[in-house]
Amino acid sequence: MELSTSILLTIALAPLAGCLLAGFLGRQIGRAGAHSATILGLVISCALSFYVLYQIAFAGAPAYNHDLYTWFEIGRLHASVGFMVDRLTAMMMVVVTFVSLLVHVYTIGYMADDPGYQRFFSYISLFTFSMLMLVMANNFLQLFFGWEAVGLVSYLLIGFWFKRPTAIFANLKAFLVNRVGDFGFLLGIAAVLYFLGTLDYATAFAAAPTLAGKTLAITQGTHWDAATVICILLFIGAMGKSAQVPLHVWLPDSMEGPTPISALIHAATMVTAGIFMVARMSPIFELSQGALSFVMVIGATGALFTGLIGIVQNDIKRVVAYSTLSQLGYMTVALGVSAYAGAVFHLMTHAFFKALLFLGAGSVIIAMHHEQDMRYMGGLRKYMPVTWITMWIGSLALVAVPFTSGFYSKDAIIEAVGESHRWGSGYAYFCVMAGAFVTALYTFRQMYLTFHGKERFTVVEHHGHGHHDHDDHGHHKPGELAHAPHESPWVVTLPLVLLAIPSLLVGFFTVGSMLFGGWFGTAIHVDEANNVLGEMGAHFEGAVGMALHGFWSVPFGLVLLAFAIQTYIYLFNPALAGRIKSALKPLWTVLDRKYWVDDVYFALFARGGVKLGRLFWKAGDAAVVDGVLVNGSARLVDRVAAGVRRLQSGYLYHYAFAMIVGLILLLGGYWLIGQ
Amino acid sequence: MFNHLLSLLIWLPIVGAVPVLLAGSSRPNAARWLALLFMVLTFAASLFLLPRYDAAAGGLQLVESHVWIASLGVHYGLAVDGISVALILLTTFVGILVVVGAWEVIQNRPHQYMAAMLVLEGLMIGVFCATDALLFYVFFEAMLIPMFILIGVWGGPRRVYATLKFFIYTFFGSVFMLIGLLYLYHKAGTFDLHALAALPLSLKEQSWLFFAFLIAFAIKVPMVPVHTWLPDAHVEAPTGGSVVLAAVMLKVGAYGFLRFTLPIVPDAAAHYVWLIVVLSLVAVVYIGYVALVQEDMKKLVAYSSVAHMGFVTLGIFVGYLLVRDAGNVDAAKLGMQGAMVQMISHGFVSGAMFSCIGVMYDRLHTRLIKDYGGVINVMPWFGFFYVLFAMANCGLPGTSGFVGEFMVILASFSANPWIALFAAFTLIIGAAYTLWMVKRVLWGEVGNAHVAEMKDINGRETFVLAAFAALVLLIGIWPEPLVHLMDSSVAQLVQQLGTHKI
Numbered sequence A: 001m002e003l004s005t006s007i008l009l010t011i012a013l014a015p016l017a018g019c020l021l022a023g024f025l026g027r028q029i030g031r032a033g034a035h036s037a038t039i040l041g042l043v044i045s046c047a048l049s050f051y052v053l054y055q056i057a058f059a060g061a062p063a064y065n066h067d068l069y070t071w072f073e074i075g076r077l078h079a080s081v082g083f084m085v086d087r088l089t090a091m092m093m094v095v096v097t098f099v100s101l102l103v104h105v106y107t108i109g110y111m112a113d114d115p116g117y118q119r120f121f122s123y124i125s126l127f128t129f130s131m132l133m134l135v136m137a138n139n140f141l142q143l144f145f146g147w148e149a150v151g152l153v154s155y156l157l158i159g160f161w162f163k164r165p166t167a168i169f170a171n172l173k174a175f176l177v178n179r180v181g182d183f184g185f186l187l188g189i190a191a192v193l194y195f196l197g198t199l200d201y202a203t204a205f206a207a208a209p210t211l212a213g214k215t216l217a218i219t220q221g222t223h224w225d226a227a228t229v230i231c232i233l234l235f236i237g238a239m240g241k242s243a244q245v246p247l248h249v250w251l252p253d254s255m256e257g258p259t260p261i262s263a264l265i266h267a268a269t270m271v272t273a274g275i276f277m278v279a280r281m282s283p284i285f286e287l288s289q290g291a292l293s294f295v296m297v298i299g300a301t302g303a304l305f306t307g308l309i310g311i312v313q314n315d316i317k318r319v320v321a322y323s324t325l326s327q328l329g330y331m332t333v334a335l336g337v338s339a340y341a342g343a344v345f346h347l348m349t350h351a352f353f354k355a356l357l358f359l360g361a362g363s364v365i366i367a368m369h370h371e372q373d374m375r376y377m378g379g380l381r382k383y384m385p386v387t388w389i390t391m392w393i394g395s396l397a398l399v400a401v402p403f404t405s406g407f408y409s410k411d412a413i414i415e416a417v418g419e420s421h422r423w424g425s426g427y428a429y430f431c432v433m434a435g436a437f438v439t440a441l442y443t444f445r446q447m448y449l450t451f452h453g454k455e456r457f458t459v460v461e462h463h464g465h466g467h468h469d470h471d472d473h474g475h476h477k478p479g480e481l482a483h484a485p486h487e488s489p490w491v492v493t494l495p496l497v498l499l500a501i502p503s504l505l506v507g508f509f510t511v512g513s514m515l516f517g518g519w520f521g522t523a524i525h526v527d528e529a530n531n532v533l534g535e536m537g538a539h540f541e542g543a544v545g546m547a548l549h550g551f552w553s554v555p556f557g558l559v560l561l562a563f564a565i566q567t568y569i570y571l572f573n574p575a576l577a578g579r580i581k582s583a584l585k586p587l588w589t590v591l592d593r594k595y596w597v598d599d600v601y602f603a604l605f606a607r608g609g610v611k612l613g614r615l616f617w618k619a620g621d622a623a624v625v626d627g628v629l630v631n632g633s634a635r636l637v638d639r640v641a642a643g644v645r646r647l648q649s650g651y652l653y654h655y656a657f658a659m660i661v662g663l664i665l666l667l668g669g670y671w672l673i674g675q
Numbered sequence B: 001m002f003n004h005l006l007s008l009l010i011w012l013p014i015v016g017a018v019p020v021l022l023a024g025s026s027r028p029n030a031a032r033w034l035a036l037l038f039m040v041l042t043f044a045a046s047l048f049l050l051p052r053y054d055a056a057a058g059g060l061q062l063v064e065s066h067v068w069i070a071s072l073g074v075h076y077g078l079a080v081d082g083i084s085v086a087l088i089l090l091t092t093f094v095g096i097l098v099v100v101g102a103w104e105v106i107q108n109r110p111h112q113y114m115a116a117m118l119v120l121e122g123l124m125i126g127v128f129c130a131t132d133a134l135l136f137y138v139f140f141e142a143m144l145i146p147m148f149i150l151i152g153v154w155g156g157p158r159r160v161y162a163t164l165k166f167f168i169y170t171f172f173g174s175v176f177m178l179i180g181l182l183y184l185y186h187k188a189g190t191f192d193l194h195a196l197a198a199l200p201l202s203l204k205e206q207s208w209l210f211f212a213f214l215i216a217f218a219i220k221v222p223m224v225p226v227h228t229w230l231p232d233a234h235v236e237a238p239t240g241g242s243v244v245l246a247a248v249m250l251k252v253g254a255y256g257f258l259r260f261t262l263p264i265v266p267d268a269a270a271h272y273v274w275l276i277v278v279l280s281l282v283a284v285v286y287i288g289y290v291a292l293v294q295e296d297m298k299k300l301v302a303y304s305s306v307a308h309m310g311f312v313t314l315g316i317f318v319g320y321l322l323v324r325d326a327g328n329v330d331a332a333k334l335g336m337q338g339a340m341v342q343m344i345s346h347g348f349v350s351g352a353m354f355s356c357i358g359v360m361y362d363r364l365h366t367r368l369i370k371d372y373g374g375v376i377n378v379m380p381w382f383g384f385f386y387v388l389f390a391m392a393n394c395g396l397p398g399t400s401g402f403v404g405e406f407m408v409i410l411a412s413f414s415a416n417p418w419i420a421l422f423a424a425f426t427l428i429i430g431a432a433y434t435l436w437m438v439k440r441v442l443w444g445e446v447g448n449a450h451v452a453e454m455k456d457i458n459g460r461e462t463f464v465l466a467a468f469a470a471l472v473l474l475i476g477i478w479p480e481p482l483v484h485l486m487d488s489s490v491a492q493l494v495q496q497l498g499t500h501k502i
Helices: A005-024 A026-057 A087-110 A117-136 A140-158 A165-196 A201-211 A226-241 A250-256 A259-268 A270-280 A289-311 A316-336 A340-367 A385-398 A405-419 A425-451 A470-475 A490-515 A532-538 A542-550 A554-572 A575-583 A585-592 A594-647 A652-674 B002-023 B028-047 B082-102 B110-129 B133-142 B144-154 B159-188 B193-198 B203-220 B229-236 B239-264 B266-271 B273-292 B297-326 B329-364 B380-393 B400-415 B417-424 B426-441 B459-477 B480-497
Strands: A064-074 A077-085 A215-217 A223-225 B061-069 B074-080
Touching (some): A005 A064, A005 A077, A005 A087, A026 A087, A026 A117, A064 B329, A077 A117, A087 A340, A117 A270, A140 A226, A140 A250, A140 A259, A140 A270, A165 B426, A223 A226, A259 A316, A316 A340, A340 A405, A385 A425, A594 B159, A594 B273, B002 B061, B074 B133, B082 B459, B082 B480, B110 B239, B159 B229, B203 B239, B203 B266, B239 B266, B239 B480, B266 B273, B273 B297, B273 B417, B297 B380, B297 B400, B297 B417, B329 B380, B400 B459
Antiparallel strands (some): B061 B074
């Protein structure tokens, strides 16, 4: 039985209704009204998404693909708004609505004292709507709509605390860097229309094989392969949205936003839109080995080099942010070796454990009265056991300890890269392997600094200052707390627990079907020649076997090594960390300055852009056009008039003289012509 | 009445200006209410265009023709196609909002202000209806007078420089058009645009005429490098003047290209198409950078208008490359339609942006970005609209600003990927100059004591901004009705692109 349109519409529109209620009537319905309305919308949306997944995956419902209404129709070009729901989409819908629902609940606790409470709920519901429109799209136009709409909400949420200079710098930066990606993405869509004559997915994918042999004339003599041009342009969009090198610079700064959105938008869902998009476009990407190599190299570079930065971060959220960049790199590498299912599988497991890690970090931040610097933490495990345990679960999944979800997805990616023979796969293999070691280094460091070792904060009791205020951190020196840290309320810990469960288990139960069982069906297309996952699947002997085998693999050896190193340093010899830092000072500086990429961009594009603008304005508009041409001609008229005016002297003999000269000239002229 | 609907639309506001003027400065409220009444009546009358105009059939409809100057064969000829209908609706809609927007703001001789607005509206509608070149020219020129008065009387401190620059600049351009029209009259013995379209002309003749029209319309649009009157005019104009100027008057230039250049000199236009394409792209990129460094909000939005109008000229003229070189009629239609949608959308978005700046100016009497900061703290509802219109200005999907640019970029890729590359640069630079302004004006801590005293928008201002917002969103979410209205007219224009006269 086919899915009903009204169910799909409800899934998309329920969060939008919540957003409008909380946004426009926030004052009338109050705080409780705002969170009830938005959470109700999300509950409906999430429940129906599970229903849709069930229908598609188990009850045998065919993939849904229908237009809702015509956006415009010009000639043979038909642009519409519609839904396409197959297994890939259904899985994304469940991930998006599930994580979003938990984040909504978590927000009740996290934002309890914030004056922008209703606005925040309105934004995150708007985000959920936009993200659903993105994943449910059945055409490029709507994809772009969702793509930019999530960018807008991200802009609004990074700048949620709009009084902070750093926040409004970060949100502008995020929007503009994303726009650089969208610039490529839009051109990619234009290329799709040019070569395939349609914006509709199904038609475009069906026509994709006709791209073979077509070229695009770049100059008279240069012709580029059509599929490669399309794929690279589309992928530039993914580089912006999914924060791939060199457009990764916005994501760490996006941590200026409140933690719930770091979890929802900048870890679990929005940033994975690029990964989803490439997987969705697999029928086109499969046509270009060159573009896939490009994807792989970009992803591998990000996986290793952004992870390295995570090792030197002291802000608990920034560690998780760099970890996200690195994991997005892993997903991208998987796309690059045609292991689309592996990328999407890692996307799913990562959504759970990374949302968990972010929300856990947020729980720590609440307990520390909005202190984010890990140098002033330590020993928190006894104050907040639920956060401590759930974060360890998330961390184990992140470093890919066998049997956790992260293990199945990440190990498969590393192996798939090893199997690939595509140009650049050697480099990529090195990066993902070394990346496993780096991941373990920063993860264990973070856990030890936060929860273990000695307490590096002191509790300073204030007398006669009875009320509890989360924003009182401003009155304290770093490391001084007004109250002892304590476990967060249930609205915060419940989402942690609910995310810890899939972080542990979802991989074990789904690896067989999703990764090796062709679960995605026709949603993902892989050429036989490129099918690394298929090769791996041939000797897949069940989830248990894979995990047991994983204990003897190189990546797990690296994890153990990192564990040993960090345990020794942070539990037994804390002074060593400082000594290592000073011994490797140049390397530390390189990482601390983030390879100077941000500085170069700022000097080149921000300052350079303003300088160029001034030059154009002053030299072009003011000096040449207005100065010379416009006011210049006005002055010329003025001068000529002044000169001519001098002739009008009023003396009769001047005029008589002029007449005589004129007459002579006239007669002379006639005489000359007459000759 | 329906036989003379177009005449009614032109003359109703102009005649209405008389009682408004007679209300005098002693009864300002009577003048305001009368002006609003005539604006609403005109808008209501213009709504009758929708059922009366058969969009599926296309072509010129609601034709009126009377001999005007018999000895010269000049006719008072009016008719509309889908594009004119859309532009007339835009004009009458904006007219209401301008009167409401000026309600308490204009205290100095409000009756004259309102009367000038009414006359201006009638003349602009006349431009969009005229089928006789001389009649078009008369409306085209007469339009300058009320705008000259609006800037000159109710303008800012440098209003005399600005209004003279505006007048002489545009008047200079239209003289060339007049010469061109006289030449055509000399050849054809008529000013009827339909007859002129059928007139065979050599490439040399067409080239001369092409440049005569180009100078006139390029100044009006305005295109680079003859755009410098616009920032000055906007900065000095009162809010209502800026809104009308940006929302409607700039469209007259682009409309001129459609009615004169495309049908009369198609071969010359095709010959010089790269000139227009390059100038349009310069408008997008170069003006984008210039907009980035403006310190005056009105100047910034004025420059952004130039950049956005670049998409209009690009969308119109890229069709020559598509039809004549690539034989891609569908893409040409897409580009042309994109240009048309961009015209209407820019009317709403720029009108809304100037209204927003007006709202702030009424409170603080400054337009400089540095005098603001953290406005959202004291004006949250205003902030909502400001961000919405800023996003529309950056071409965010879901707003009208996206639709036209999207179509034009898609179409130009089919002509030449390099054109699309430069055009798509607006995604970055447009967001940069708009959102940097938003950052400095809206976000942050309250900038100074004056900002702290700003009051959020009142009911009247909310009405104006909400009306703009509704259309910006409607066209962004569902452009098909607008596209359908203009579809057959666009098809006809695209056909003209391919017509050879030599």
